[in-house]
Amino acid sequence: MSTLSVLPVPPSPRDDAINLHRAFKGFGCDTRAVINILAHxxxxxxxxxxQEYRTMYSEDLLKRLASELSGKxxxxxxxxxxxxxxRDAVVINESLNVARNLEAASEVICSRTPAQLQYLKQIYHSKFGIYLENAIERNTTGDFQKLLLAYVxxxxxxxxxxxxxxxxxxxKVLYKAGEKKLGTDEKTFxxxxxERSGAHLNAISSYYHDMYGHSLKKAVKxxxxxxxxxxxxxxxxxxENPAKYFAKVCHKAMKGMGTDDNTLIRVIVTRTEIDMQYIKAEYLRKYRKTLxxxxxxxxxxxxxxxxxxLLGPNQK
Structure with missing residues (x-):
């Protein structure tokens, strides 16, 4: 469930384009005006x-935003x-080719549904002129590469x-491939x-815990x-619970000294229009503090x- 707050009758795209252009004019950018428009x-x-901005001002809005804004x-x-x-395509491309942040790339790929991944592959190719599978092959190795290629x-x-x-x-197969033997049969994992659906993996986790006394997650670790x-x-x-997963990622990004802003931005921006209400609820339940x-x-x-x-009203 989204946390995005949109006006019941928003201004026309033309009016928004005009107001954004007005925010860019003069000395310095009226960042509050930009936020008030785009965040809603x-x-x-x-x-x-x-589209309207390009038509009216013969300029790419993203390039103008990049020149007017700065930092985080x-x-x-x-x-x-x-x-x-x-957005997913941009994050993966940046993570694989620029930042070398393989965890960010795997988070996006491994948290998306098969339908989302099929569409993502099309968009990735159209944006960057390379198939996602080829990008994975170029920038990853070993069993991690095999898993990502299989998953997409x-x-x-x-x-x-x-x-x-x-x-x-x-x-039982996973137990035999892992904890029961010396070494690990990564191919089976x-x-x-x-190949298994999310619901099926959730059932595997339940059976694993019942039969072996601890979670499948612990076995993976x-x-x-x-x-x-x-x-x-x-x-x-x-x-098991995507909202709980992303709540944990947010908490880890803000835990201790300093903040992992790239991770915080990635999660909030990518989940706002999908399930941020559930993530906020999980965050409050687990950490006794609102996100x-x-x-x-x-x-x-x-x-x-x-x-x-983007997060919307604070929880009471």
Whole structure:
């Protein structure tokens, strides 16, 4: 459930384009005006605004925003301006080719549904002129590469139906491939995690806990490491409860000294129009503090104002 607050009758894209252009004119940018407009428009409205701006001013709105804004606010707003699939493509491309942040790439890929991944692959190719599979091959190695390639290319059922008999058998197969043997049969983990539906993996987790006394997540942590472990854990956690997973990612980004702003921006911007209400509820339940309050204490200025606008009203 989205936290995006959109006016019942928003201004026309033309009016928004005019007001944005007005915010850019003169000495300095009226960033509050930019935030008040863009943080309250959905993906379709943002697309129309960009089209209208180009038509009226013969200028790319994203390039103008990049020249007018700076720092973390610029990063957040530019990411926000894309539609969900385009945004995912940008994050993955940046993570694989520029920042070398493989965990960010695996988070996006391993938390998306098969339908989302199929569309993402089309958008990635149209934006960057390379197939997502080729980008993964160029920038990753080993079992992590094998898992990502399998995950983006294997058709998976998306419904809630589960064959309990097969799920129980799969739990036993994973135990034999991991904790029961010396060393780990990563191929089996990759095969089952990339081919089974979210509902099926959730059932496997339940059977695993019942039969072996601890969670499948703990088994993954014991048997794998590094980016492979991160990807496998993302898959199983999102199968169980994606909102809880992203609440944990947000908390980790703000925990301790300093804030991992890139992660915080990525999660808030990519989940606002999808399930941020559920993420906020999970955050409050687990950490006894609202996500809004945490963001308020860890950020400042217009950057803080933009993130809080996307998060919507604070919980009581």
């Amino acid at each position: 428009r959905d993906a379709t409205q943002r697309s129309y605004i960009q 606010l610029e990063t957040a707003v530019l990411l926000w301006m894309h539609d969900p699939a385009g 290319s294997t058709p998976r059922h998306e419904g809630p139906e589960v064959n309990r008999e097969i799920a129980e058998k799969d739990a 990759i095969h089952l995690f990339s 014991n048997e794998t490491s590094g980016v492979l472990a991160h990807a496998l854990l993302t898959i199983v956690r999102c199968a 809004n309050d945490a963001v308020h204490s860890e950020t400042s200025g217009d950057y803080r104002a933009f993130l809080l606008a």
